[in-house]
Amino acid sequence: MSKGVRLESELPGWPQYDDAEREGLIRALEQGQWWRIGGGEVDAFEAEFAAAHGSPHALAVTNGTHALELALEVLGVGAGSEVIVPAFTFISSSQAAQRLGAVAVPVDVDPGTYCVDPAAVEAAIGPRTAAIMPVHMAGQMCDMDALGKLSADSGVPLVQDAAHAQGARWRGQRVGELGSVAAFSFQNGKLMTAGEGGAVLFPDAEGYEKGFVRHSCGRPRTDRGYFHRTSGSNFRLNEFSASVLRAQLARLDAQIDTREARWPVLSRLLAEIPGVVPQARDERGDRNPHYMAMFRVPGITEERRARVVDTLIERGLPAFVGFRAVYRTDAFWEVAAPELTVEELARRCPHSEALTRDSVWLHHRTLLGSEEQMHEVAAVIADVLASA
Numbered sequence: 001m002s003k004g005v006r007l008e009s010e011l012p013g014w015p016q017y018d019d020a021e022r023e024g025l026i027r028a029l030e031q032g033q034w035w036r037i038g039g040g041e042v043d044a045f046e047a048e049f050a051a052a053h054g055s056p057h058a059l060a061v062t063n064g065t066h067a068l069e070l071a072l073e074v075l076g077v078g079a080g081s082e083v084i085v086p087a088f089t090f091i092s093s094s095q096a097a098q099r100l101g102a103v104a105v106p107v108d109v110d111p112g113t114y115c116v117d118p119a120a121v122e123a124a125i126g127p128r129t130a131a132i133m134p135v136h137m138a139g140q141m142c143d144m145d146a147l148g149k150l151s152a153d154s155g156v157p158l159v160q161d162a163a164h165a166q167g168a169r170w171r172g173q174r175v176g177e178l179g180s181v182a183a184f185s186f187q188n189g190k191l192m193t194a195g196e197g198g199a200v201l202f203p204d205a206e207g208y209e210k211g212f213v214r215h216s217c218g219r220p221r222t223d224r225g226y227f228h229r230t231s232g233s234n235f236r237l238n239e240f241s242a243s244v245l246r247a248q249l250a251r252l253d254a255q256i257d258t259r260e261a262r263w264p265v266l267s268r269l270l271a272e273i274p275g276v277v278p279q280a281r282d283e284r285g286d287r288n289p290h291y292m293a294m295f296r297v298p299g300i301t302e303e304r305r306a307r308v309v310d311t312l313i314e315r316g317l318p319a320f321v322g323f324r325a326v327y328r329t330d331a332f333w334e335v336a337a338p339e340l341t342v343e344e345l346a347r348r349c350p351h352s353e354a355l356t357r358d359s360v361w362l363h364h365r366t367l368l369g370s371e372e373q374m375h376e377v378a379a380v381i382a383d384v385l386a387s388a
Helices: 019-030 041-052 064-074 092-098 118-124 144-154 205-215 239-250 252-271 302-314 342-348 350-358 364-368 371-387
Strands: 057-061 082-086 103-107 129-132 159-161 181-185 198-202 292-296 319-321 359-363
Touching: 019 041, 019 239, 041 057, 041 198, 041 239, 057 064, 057 205, 064 092, 064 159, 064 181, 064 198, 064 205, 082 092, 092 103, 103 118, 103 342, 118 144, 129 144, 198 205, 239 252, 252 292, 252 364, 252 371, 292 350, 292 364, 302 319, 302 350, 302 359, 302 371, 342 350, 350 359, 359 364
Parallel strands: 082 103, 082 129, 159 181
Antiparallel strands: 057 198, 181 198, 292 359, 319 359
16 A cells, blocks of 8 residues: 555545435336336436437437447448547447447547547548547537537538536537437446446437337337347347436436536646646536546656556545547457558547546546545645655
């Protein structure tokens, strides 16, 4: 165990739960039907999640990766097409396209917000581009004004990767009010969770119906004769998970309020630490749920950063290294890879390269702590960096 400044009081745990989850699980159990076709929990969750995010249609699915894959499939993405993704993101963003046989085209991100750079997106649009996937990194929404215009001018649809953005807003508009398909994750670490799970928001009934059929083995809801209408898979969410997510959704807004109050405090304190640059905020993203408390240590090596993160964990902080640029993974090159080398992609994505080396993040439960704890967190980070 390392010596030095430590967190004096334990941060809130995650996941959080109470009697609402217990009652929901019993409700799902006692209804006698544990899958969505016969039960009512998934249908109820979809209606509540859609309403909370300003969308006419929500489809609950097994996980966030499947949500992205299904969203792309409904839009016609497949073999021979390309999907533009940020280079700095979790691998699911690119893998969802590649699993459909499409080529994921990584582009660079903004060095302040870590969100995809609209100019880089515009430069990458070509005749085979079938979708653009902005990732709302750590809850900071991408520049949806510029990306919306690019989509309208080019005719290429957007698929918002909103895995980090439950409850987010862009200039007063919720994710589902921006007119494009959006995919969410409810994995164990996310802002609301059932251990696993996901959802897709559709702006129109046609997209929702296509998604429903494909997420249920190509089978319409009322089919009794096994007339599978189209190809698909089983991405159906179960009733128990949906009951938990209904309880999680009910406390989401209050948790966002707390994190929105804590981040300005922690961000200011982080900025006062020599060599630390906290994630910037685009104020047009006027409600940020803060999936991560992210910062950079420019100039640090990957090896030193790994030691810093290990020490932060020893000192009581839920710390992680930043994502690796997707093209810096073996998985990216297994299927449907672009006709470029790692070196060529790295030259095109200097900011993603830097973030791969120097970014650090703290789990969002950090921001559910008290204001006093934000000072403790910053003191630990300052001490660890000073002594690393």
